[in-house]
Amino acid sequence: MNRKNYTHPNPNPNYTSNNSMQSLHFIQALARINRAASKPTTPSCRTKQIRHAAYSSMAYTSGSRRKWSRALLIRLRQRQRLRARRLLTVRRRVRIVTPAMSLPEEPARAETLRRLVPGGRSMEYCNLLEEAADYVQCLRTQVQLMQSLVDAFSS
């Protein structure tokens, strides 16, 4: 999925083609989860699957264009592999710790933000701010999407 990274004037800044791609990915993932529901799944397991699908569709939509989405995809796949190996064990949340790149000119700023944005530890401060803005945008879209689905299902 290669998208050229260009901006064009958008009449409605709230709706972008990225949003619809994100919605599509998420709904497809939900469909997969629903189809696989013939296997006995506990509610908490299904919740985790849905949560995984949410972050997965976010990351997949931005793909390799963003550092946070690359880092998130890696983290999700590692978690999935670990979960597949031990299906029944209750595991602590897996932290994949990457060593922070040493930045000789700037001290590491915004520690908390680095922890919250996927892949944030090894970003330069400038990139971190940009990635954080994009990450927040994607998160917001995902939350709006999920809220719309919940509203549609519960009306």
Next chain:
Amino acid sequence: MSSRRSHSRHSNASRITEEQINELVSKLQMMLPDAPIRRNSRVSAKKVLQETCSYIRSLHQEVDDLSERLSELLASTETDSAEAAILRSLLMQ
């Protein structure tokens, strides 16, 4: 902000970067939930970062909550709204 400038060794490079950073920080500020209220006042970068952190945390929490609700709703079979039926059929494919 000016104190940071006096510490910089490469003055030209960091002056350009300072402007970029200010721009990015104000861009972040505009994404925060109470941006329309705050648009005219100048908020410190530190505050913007703090609020961004708490906003990201709250968004993560919302994703968790909504995942749980979606999980319950997908599992339940009682619904008689047309929209829900359409969505269900979409998800059944």
